[in-house]
Every structure is written in C-alpha cells, then in structure tokens.
Amino acid sequence: MSQVVLNPRNAPPFPQAALPILRDTQLRKNVAHATDVIQAKRALLVAEKQDWQELRAAAAAIKDETLQHLDKYLIEFQERCTATGGTVHWASSPGDARRIIVKIVQETKAKEVIKIKTMTSAEIDLNPALIAAGIRPFETDLAELILQLGDDEPSHIVAPALHVNRSQVREIFARRMGRHDLTDDPQALTAAARTYLRTKFLGVDTAICGANFLVAETGAVTIVESEGNGRMCLTLPRTLIALAGIEKVIPKFRDLEVMLQLLARSATGERMNPYSSLWTGVTPGDGPQNFHVVLLDNGRSSILAHHTERQTLRCIRCAACQNTCPVYRQTGGHAYGSVYGGPIGAILTPQLMQLEHAQSLPYASSLCGACYEVCPVKINIPEILIDLRAQVTDRERKQMFRIFDPMYLAMRVANVVLASPWRFRWAQRLGRVGLLPFTRKDGWIHSLPSLGSRWTMTRDLRGIPNQSFRQWWRSRPTVKR
C-alpha cells in the first residue's frame, strides 16, 4: 500500500496506476461493497424528498452567485470573522498555507496537534510539513486514524478508508496499538479507537480542521461530521486552525438550509449529519481562544476564468459522484494520483495543476453521466471532462513526436476520411480488405496489432461485413411505393 502516490506532480498516469489495483481483489471488493451500501442509503433518502431537483437547482444557483462575486464574499467573510475575534490568512499556494499553519502552531509552542478529517490538508501535504517542523499530527477521524496508523493514503473524500475492511482495521490496530485482544466486531474496533483518541483530545492543545462552509454574512465556519471527534477538536483545544479552499464560502446563513439538506443525504445517506458544528470567531471563556482561518487558493481562482469549468468550484465534497462512478468502483481513489479521486477528482485535479500534470485524468471516464445525475450542485462533469480533453489535446498536438502517436494518427486519418463521402466509401472498402488477414473463418477478429490490441486483449471484434449499409441501400430497387 505504501507505493500509493497521491501527488499529481509525480503520480503515474491513471491507466498505469490502475493496473496493480485491478489485481487487488480485496480492495476492489471493499470499494464495491462500501459504495453499494452508501448508494442504497442515499437513493432511499433522496427519493423521499419531493423537492430534490429544486434543492439541487437552488444549491447550484447559490454557488454560482458566490463564484460570480467570490472576491466580495471572501472579504465579507474576513471582515466578519475578524470582527468576532478570528484571524484570517490568505494562502495562494500549498507552500504558503503550510508555512502559515506551521508558524501558528510554533507560536503556541505546541509539539502535537489533533486533526479533524480535512482533504484540503492532504491536498497541501500538511502532515509531512508539520512533522518536519517537529510537530506531531494526530488524526482523530476514525478513517484517517486507520490510514495514519496503517501508513496508507485516503481513497475517498468522505470515507477516506473506504478501501479497507474491518479485518484489515483489526490487524492495523493490533499492530500499532498493541491491541491483540481485538476482534472484527465494529463496536470493539470503535471502542479501541475511542480509548486511543481520548488521551489526545484531553492532552493536545492545538487543533487543525477543514471547513464545509464559510458563511460570509456572519463569519461563521461550519463542519459536519458523524463521529463527534470533530466536536472534541473544535471545543477542547485553546488554538484552532481551519484550512479552507476559497470556494467554501457561501453568502448567507440561510443558504445552509439548502446545502446541509443536500450534503447529508448525498454524502452519507442521512437526513442530517449526527454532528453539525457552527461557530463564529472567538467566544470568551468558551472553546478555542486563538482561532485562525487559512483561505487556500492553490489554482482555484484560475478555474474561475473558464465559464464551463467554473462549475467545478460548486463542489461541496459529498462524494456522491465517487460512489456512483463505474470507473471508481473498479479502481477506488488511489489510481487518481490525488486526494481527490473519482469523477470530481478527474476534473478538479488537472485544473488545480493547470493541466501541467494529471493530463490522463480527464480520460479516466467512460462519460456515462452517472456523476452528473447524482451531483447535488449539478456540476456537469461529463461536459467538463470533454472540455478538458480538448484542452489537453490542443496542448499535446503541438508536440512534434505526436505525429507518430497512433491515437493522433488514427484521429487525423479518421477526420480526413469522414470529411468526404467518397473517401469514407473507399475507407470502408480498404478497412474491409485491410482487416481480412486478421479475420478468422468465423468472420471474427481475435487479435489486432497496435491500438487495436488494446481492444482485442479482452474482446473479439466482428470483421467488417461485405456490404455496407449504403451499398445495400443503393442496390435496392429504386421504385418507391
């Protein structure tokens, strides 16, 4: 598991990263089972909402309004948060964010921090930076704890340890906590985690969290979770640092009514999250007295410039697209080479990288459209995937060596052929003759060279019939009834 690379800068291309995973039968079974369970719960709870489509439209509209005036809402948030005792920091790059967070922790002289699950911290590789600065991070989300103890990486944005089953969890806990008495019983495993974490909650004075929503109107930060570990981290420490992507802001407090309904049902198949925490700045004598918000750009503002791609920033990280995706179902999240796997990762990661890296991700989809159908904020993921493919192609086709790339060659030839009916007719004939040496007596092709071998590795192909449709049409008696 340790060979998993979730940094788009040096991760292998998707098809290559997927290969070892496709051979990991245990992982595939775990992913299929977990996503089946979540999907079934989600479907049930979405079906009971009469106004689901209206809610989706409302959420998309709220997010679009926010993104249209993102500067205004972020400044409004900063003003409100500052006025209520918080400190807002702006980080344009992951490096900026890491430096800001490490500095805040160092100023408190803390040697340990507790963390709530935050994919954004994984996005900026925060933990290695903390460790390098002599600060030990403790993950307190059960899934993140499993991964941290198991020296593994997240594979899902809501349930990061979705690819691990409970026997594997028992094995990790036994090895790392010395708890050889444990069984596979989920209650026993949870109790072990609770015992392990309780000392951290009580003893560590600094916490790092993400944010589900930032409310511009009031300066409030919102975190929803299922376990209650988040509530511990948000209330017990003296110092609290929230790391949030700039797209997390929403204009009004009442917008949460729409967002929270959609998020809980889409993410975990619950009517409401077991714990929904909202706080504004600092309250004297109650909760953390030293509160910071780090606003992270890391390529997000560059996405704003594209009309189609801008939808990407509507995302509320519910993972419904991951759960429904037939590609993700086979590979899980690790193949995507980023903390953001699945359909949303396939569009978000290459954009965060400004297409300098992760160019294989827009192609990691069969364009089946299941992601768009479930997305609570109506991100047209297939549309963006196709658009990104065009951007990748436009860059690549300028490279000289692409002349010899069989895919580019095939596409160019096809274009010339399809541009003229007579060339198309001739290509049909040539294709028929050209494929004859590969066509067996039964009329089927079992093996092809070059690109064709990618098809025939698991599929036969029927040889081209002797008469095309247009030939048949022409051969018909011309007398019309």
Add this chain to the structure above:
Amino acid sequence: MQASLFITCYNDTLFPETGRAVVHLLERLGVELDFHPRQTCCGQMHANTGFRAEAFSQAKRFVRLYEKAEAVVIPSTSCVAMIRDQFPGLMQELGNESLRKGFHALLPRVFELSEFLIDKLGVDDVGAYFPHRVTYHASCHGLRGLHVGDRPFRLLRKVRGIELAPLENLDRCCGFGGTFSIKNAEVSSAMLSEKLRDLLATRAEYCTALDNSCLMHLGGAMHREFAPMRTLHLAQILASTETTPMEEFA
C-alpha cells in the same frame, strides 16, 4: 410521413444489418425514407477524445445535410446525445449565425429510433414477433443523455412471443466509452466483466440495446468467452415478424 435516415458511420460500416432492419421496420409502418449518400459521421468520437476542431467539421456537415429534412431518424443513442448535448456548444463556438439558427431549427426534428416510434409515430406495437428470451441493456447516453425512459420497454413488451428478462444494475455503464475502451483498456475490461456477469445471470439468449457501440463491446466479450448470449440492436427485434424473421436481415 417522410423521414431521413442518419444511419451513423459505424452502423453503416460495421452493423449494416441494423440499418436494414430500421428500413424494414419503418417502411412497414408506412414511413417514406430517404438516405442521403453524403452523410458520414456526427463527430462524437473526435469530440469525446478531445479533437474538437475535427468535430466542428462533422457538425457543420450534419446540419447542412439535414436542414430541410422533415424528420431525422438515428438508430444510435450516443450519436443523438452528441447532437443534442454537444452540438449547441460547438455551434456557439463556431460563431456562424446562419448555421446556428439552422441547427436549432433542425434539433426538434432529430429523433432517436425509439423516440421516433413512440413520440412521432405514436406506436408502441409495431407488429413484431420474436420468440426468444431477451434482456435490455440501457445505454448510458439513452438513459441519462436522452432520457428515453420506458420507451424501449413499451416497444419490447408489445413484441409477440418475446420473454423479457430484467437486468440487474441496469443503470451501470458497460465500460465502452468510445476511446476509453482503448486508452483505459484494463479498467474498461474490468467494467465489462462485471456487466457481463449481470447479463449472463439473466439467462437471456439475446441482449438488446438502442446503441450498437455498447453492443459491440458486450458482443465482443460474449464471443471471446463463448457465452450463450448474442447481441442484437432493438431495431432488429422490432423488424422481425412471423413472415420475416430476424435472420432475413441478420
């Protein structure tokens, strides 16, 4: 009723029997058909692989060719989805106002086969006879792109002698995805293997669909594995009658 066939490039070349079945079926229902010999492709393969400039020329050709058609019938859900979902954006980008207007005037007259039968002709009983056990695979573009809904089932249920076998996980992709099946051949094959398991569990003799591209994928795997199932475009089932069984245009 007059209608123009857009048979699509791959049906023309690889699945002419589907085109022939469409002709038999629609002429039996009294539709007067024409086939424009200048037609080639809708540009879907290029657009979906990222070759947008190449897709432009196919889109232009399609609009110019069918501008005057009373109705266009297309026996392929993904090609219709290309025209409905992607052409508007391409037309916008091309910036040719007369072409864009021509396209938007044409769009309501473009029909996928099952839409044409049910919405335009108003028939669900086409007088077909097909005494076999059949399962229907819902192609993603038909299901989520065109929202064909229960149209194929309404047509299939009226076929005499047919035994319909429901397919588990009907809404799950078979893993074809055009060039996805080449670029991500291994993942595509993993998806295919799972779909094949669901298909074979139906114990149907035939798997049908409204899109030969999925069927080429599924049929290719069935042939490779000597599976006791074959693929057949819905048009071929609907064209079959007691007097003209499917074999006539297979």
